[in-house]
Amino acid sequence: MAQIDLDKVLDKAWADKDLPTVLDAPVSALKGVSDRQGALLEEAFGIKTVADLANLKYARWAQALAALDTAGK
Template structure:
């Protein structure tokens, strides 16, 4: 299983929270994602939480394409 440095991907306020709380957090909990970005993601794709963003089909498609490119 891959590990991740939560301090690098989360705002300071979220770095010490348990994973279920992080997944239920607004996308603004991610470092570099503003509250306005979160509003736009919700308007465009219905994304409200970090978990919603992870499950967004467009994110999954982009990850799959990137994986195909790195496999060549």
């Protein structure tokens, strides 16, 4: 089972929310992502929520490439 410390990845206003609420939250709920950066993600990729960002195909492709790179090390 995967675990994550929500205090480390979420803005403190979102850290006590349940997972479905966090996934539906704007990307600015993630620690270090500003409202302006969230607006830019929406403009560039149509990203509105944390779930949208998680499912962004370009991010998944990049993660797969990075995994291939570390597999041989």
